[in-house]
Amino acid sequence: MKRRLISACVAALAMAGTAMAEPKGTFRQAHETGSGAQSSLDPIAKGRVFQITEKLMSRLVRPDMDGKPSPDLAVSWEANEDATEWTLMLREGVTFHDGSDFDAADVVYSLNRVLDPQGDSPARSAVKMITKVEAVDPMTVRLTLDTPFADMPLQLMDYRLRMIPEGSGDTIASTGIGTGPFKLEKFDAQGTTVLVANMDYFEGPPGVARMEIIGIPDGQARLQALLGGQIDMESGITPQQRVMFDASDRFYIQEVPTGNWRGFVFRTDVEPFSDPRVRKAVRLTADREALLALVEGGNGTIACDTPVGPTDQYRAEMSCPQDIEGARALLAEAGFADGIDVDIHVATLEPTWPAMAEAYQAQAAEAGIRVNIVQVPSDGFWSEVWMKKDVVVTRWNERPADQALHEIYLSTAKWNESYYKDEAFDAMLADARRELDFDKRKALYVKAQEHLQETAGTLIPYHVTKLIGVTSRVQNLDPVENMSIRWYKITVAE
Amino acid sequence: MLRMLVRRLALGAITVFLVSLIIFAGVEILPGDACTAFLEREAQGQLLENCRQELGLKRPASERYLEWAAGALTGDLGVSANGQKPISELVGYRLRNTLLLASCSMLVGVPLALLLGVVAALWRDRLADLAISTIAIGAMTIPEFVSATILILIFSVWLGWIPGIVLTSADAPVAEFFPEILLPMMVLTFVMTAHILRTVRSSVIEAMASDYAQMATLKGVPYWRIVFRHVLPNALLPAINVVALTIAWLLGGVVVIETVFNYPGLGRMMIDSISDRDLPVTQAIALIIASVYVGVNLAADLLTMIANPRLRTMHMRKG
Numbered sequence: 001m002k003r004r005l006i007s008a009c010v011a012a013l014a015m016a017g018t019a020m021a022e023p024k025g026t027f028r029q030a031h032e033t034g035s036g037a038q039s040s041l042d043p044i045a046k047g048r049v050f051q052i053t054e055k056l057m058s059r060l061v062r063p064d065m066d067g068k069p070s071p072d073l074a075v076s077w078e079a080n081e082d083a084t085e086w087t088l089m090l091r092e093g094v095t096f097h098d099g100s101d102f103d104a105a106d107v108v109y110s111l112n113r114v115l116d117p118q119g120d121s122p123a124r125s126a127v128k129m130i131t132k133v134e135a136v137d138p139m140t141v142r143l144t145l146d147t148p149f150a151d152m153p154l155q156l157m158d159y160r161l162r163m164i165p166e167g168s169g170d171t172i173a174s175t176g177i178g179t180g181p182f183k184l185e186k187f188d189a190q191g192t193t194v195l196v197a198n199m200d201y202f203e204g205p206p207g208v209a210r211m212e213i214i215g216i217p218d219g220q221a222r223l224q225a226l227l228g229g230q231i232d233m234e235s236g237i238t239p240q241q242r243v244m245f246d247a248s249d250r251f252y253i254q255e256v257p258t259g260n261w262r263g264f265v266f267r268t269d270v271e272p273f274s275d276p277r278v279r280k281a282v283r284l285t286a287d288r289e290a291l292l293a294l295v296e297g298g299n300g301t302i303a304c305d306t307p308v309g310p311t312d313q314y315r316a317e318m319s320c321p322q323d324i325e326g327a328r329a330l331l332a333e334a335g336f337a338d339g340i341d342v343d344i345h346v347a348t349l350e351p352t353w354p355a356m357a358e359a360y361q362a363q364a365a366e367a368g369i370r371v372n373i374v375q376v377p378s379d380g381f382w383s384e385v386w387m388k389k390d391v392v393v394t395r396w397n398e399r400p401a402d403q404a405l406h407e408i409y410l411s412t413a414k415w416n417e418s419y420y421k422d423e424a425f426d427a428m429l430a431d432a433r434r435e436l437d438f439d440k441r442k443a444l445y446v447k448a449q450e451h452l453q454e455t456a457g458t459l460i461p462y463h464v465t466k467l468i469g470v471t472s473r474v475q476n477l478d479p480v481e482n483m484s485i486r487w488y489k490i491t492v493a494e
Numbered sequence: 495m496l497r498m499l500v501r502r503l504a505l506g507a508i509t510v511f512l513v514s515l516i517i518f519a520g521v522e523i524l525p526g527d528a529c530t531a532f533l534e535r536e537a538q539g540q541l542l543e544n545c546r547q548e549l550g551l552k553r554p555a556s557e558r559y560l561e562w563a564a565g566a567l568t569g570d571l572g573v574s575a576n577g578q579k580p581i582s583e584l585v586g587y588r589l590r591n592t593l594l595l596a597s598c599s600m601l602v603g604v605p606l607a608l609l610l611g612v613v614a615a616l617w618r619d620r621l622a623d624l625a626i627s628t629i630a631i632g633a634m635t636i637p638e639f640v641s642a643t644i645l646i647l648i649f650s651v652w653l654g655w656i657p658g659i660v661l662t663s664a665d666a667p668v669a670e671f672f673p674e675i676l677l678p679m680m681v682l683t684f685v686m687t688a689h690i691l692r693t694v695r696s697s698v699i700e701a702m703a704s705d706y707a708q709m710a711t712l713k714g715v716p717y718w719r720i721v722f723r724h725v726l727p728n729a730l731l732p733a734i735n736v737v738a739l740t741i742a743w744l745l746g747g748v749v750v751i752e753t754v755f756n757y758p759g760l761g762r763m764m765i766d767s768i769s770d771r772d773l774p775v776t777q778a779i780a781l782i783i784a785s786v787y788v789g790v791n792l793a794a795d796l797l798t799m800i801a802n803p804r805l806r807t808m809h810m811r812k813g
Contacts, residue, residue: 033766038532046532046533046536047532120540120541120544122536188663188665190663190664190758191661191662191663191664191665191666191758192661192662192663214661216659216661216756217756217762217766218753218754218756220643220754221659221753221754221755221756224643224646224650224651224658224659224754225658225659225661225756227646227650227651227658228646228650228651228654228657228658228659229654230657230658230659230661377524377525379524379525379526379531379769380524380525380526380530380531382530382534382535382537383525383526383530383537384525384526386535414538414539415535
């Protein structure tokens with residue numbers, strides 16, 4: 001009996017010893033199943049479930065903890081003199097989950113797939129400046145651009161630009177084969193998707209043995225699942241819900257500043273907002289501190305109408321206090337001494353929109369801007385209201401500075417929601433892309449943002465700080481934006 | 495009897511047809527279509543054009559409805575607009591899951607309701623009746639999502655006994671739904687029991703006050719013999735109709751419960767398909783639910799007739 005006990009102890013110790021290095025435990029996370037039955041594992045499809053693809057597949061370049069480019073599948077990169085040609089050196093000895101080797105041909109294939117105009121990929125806009133992708137040798141890739149682009153590595157960090165095996169385009173939506181820290185065991189977008197540790201991951205075996213990514217469409221149900229300990233992480237915690245977590249030692253809350261924003265769009269091509277003085281007046285009336293406190297419980301960073309997030313290296317530091325007198329003067333100058341009437345179209349698609357609109361309504365009234373809130377249905381908001389009505393609410397997720405400025409404000413941008421057309425602004429962006437010196441480039445991006453603060457048709461009061469609820473058993477979860485988290489680092493206590 | 499059956503079946507078919515027409519029109523009237531719902535902000539230009547072309551949304555609504563109706567008549571429910579999967583495959587498991595939830599709740603709820611209803615009636619205005627009736631009124635008036643949330647809070651968050659949210663896949667074997675199914679089952683049982691027991695209570699009270707029960711009392715028939723031989727068989731007949739309505743409600747009306755508990759049944763699928771503008775799926779589910787309503791009500795009427803000779807002969811004479 002005694003001998004048996006000792007041998008049992010030895011066995012237990014031996015198991016504990018090996019378990020130190022072995023991945024162990026299960027990490028569970030929910031996703032919204034936003035694309036319903038069209039959900040897919042193709043990283044560049046509209047229906048991609050990024051909570052899954054980000055663990056299965058790697059990018060060429062990934063953001064480090066400060067959001068700057070750092071090596072992923074590319075270990076180094078360099079540009080030619082005018083930044084129209086970029087050469088990337090690839091990581092040696094990497095294999096895909098199906099055992100095949102990763103090399104330049106896979107990169108050429110994956111990028112060309114994004115660039116294919118027939119492919120309709122929403123990721124295309126991030127890299128559409130690339131005209132040619134070629135393999136110089138098996139471990140070197142050269143990108144040729146149609147324009148000088150000093151920040152090409154930033155574009156390659158896009159969360160959708162993940163490398164898949166050459167020729168796998170037709171099957172990737174269900175196989176999910178990549179080079180990431182986890183391998184697919186079972187894909188079920190509406191139910192539970194199971195991933196297992198990839199022991200051959202190039203950064204070493206991940207910390208957890210198994211991940212379950214569970215589809216829970218209803219936000220309230222996701223919250224209940226977190227509270228009941230059925231999932232380990234949920235990112236949509238509201239300031240009101242926060243108290244439930246702060247009071248408990250079974251959870252902790254991570255605060256992650258993001259570049260996500262909500263705001264108002266005033267179309268610059270219609271009266272009276274075609275007059276830049278009126279646009280400036282409607283922005284001057286906003287008390288951003290009060291809006292942030294009222295709507296988000298103070299979880300955010302004041303933005304002076306710049307779409308560039310607070311952690312972005314190109315963010316312009318500006319100040320924008322409420323100025324009622326200034327707004328009145330500008331309105332009078334523009335010929336509206338009696339004030340103006342504004343119909344703001346608001347849906348509940350974004351739960352904070354109605355509160356934001358009502359708080360702004362009260363602030364604007366002080367300057368003689370009579371805001372009328374028009375409730376519209378969430379269904380069809382993007383197709384029937386946004387970019388159609390004169391004044392609407394809007395929301396955007398974080399994008400790198402260059403991408404945000406281009407996609408939302410460039411004269412020719414398809415998502416130019418305020419119909420903003422300004423040649424001087426377009427020229428600043430073009431110059432910035434061409435400029436290889438970082439400080440000069442930053443100065444140009446800052447100038448462009450300052451130009452927006454003067455003339456834009458968008459009122460951006462703040463950038464949101466995301467609250468992420470995590471169960472206490474999870475350790476080493478990087479407190480950063482989703483696209484930067486190193487999933488292989490996570491461990492869970494049994 | 496047979497003629498009556500045929501007539502009822504024909505009426506049922508017309509009802510189902512009207513429902514499908516109303517649902518189709520209703521979803522058509524909503525702003526946006528399957529493509530704008532899926533593409534959201536990218537619903538512009540060529541991308542939108544391609545999507546609409548692919549899903550055949552460019553044809554007039556009437557044409558699409560007729561095509562669907564023709565298919566449905568031959569048993570072909572069509573292909574899901576979004577997933578390009580046959581609908582019978584998608585709906586099959588969801589229907590099974592909803593049936594599972596419904597039958598579990600019925601198995602507990604119906605006997606419980608009958609028992610409590612009879613107890614409340616026989617001990618009318620005493621403590622047992624007051625307690626049962628008060629709780630029943632509470633169960634009927636508290637919205638399901640409130641009682642659901644409270645139960646999750648108690649059993650899942652505070653006590654940690656039962657998982658709060660159903661995370662099992664739609665196509666998992668039945669056994670895997672336990673114990674997750676317990677909380678939604680409890681909520682449904684709670685509401686359902688309240689409805690049935692109130693009907694049972696009042697009809698038992700009525701029967702106890704009837705002439706034949708008083709006659710039996712005067713004749714000196716023992717109390718429990720009156721209850722079991724004379725009162726209950728008559729009093730429980732009206733309950734059949736309530737039970738039937740409840741079955742129909744369980745299959746079609748549990749949308750809220752399924753959403754709150756993330757239960758992969760027909761109700762949640764209906765919600766998802768409406769927000770995706772997936773008309774073929776919405777139509778198929780509406781068809782199923784409408785057929786269940788019609789079918790269950792017909793079955794209940796037949797059952798009542800079989801159990802009650804007076805109704806049977808009356809219909810025979812008329813029909």
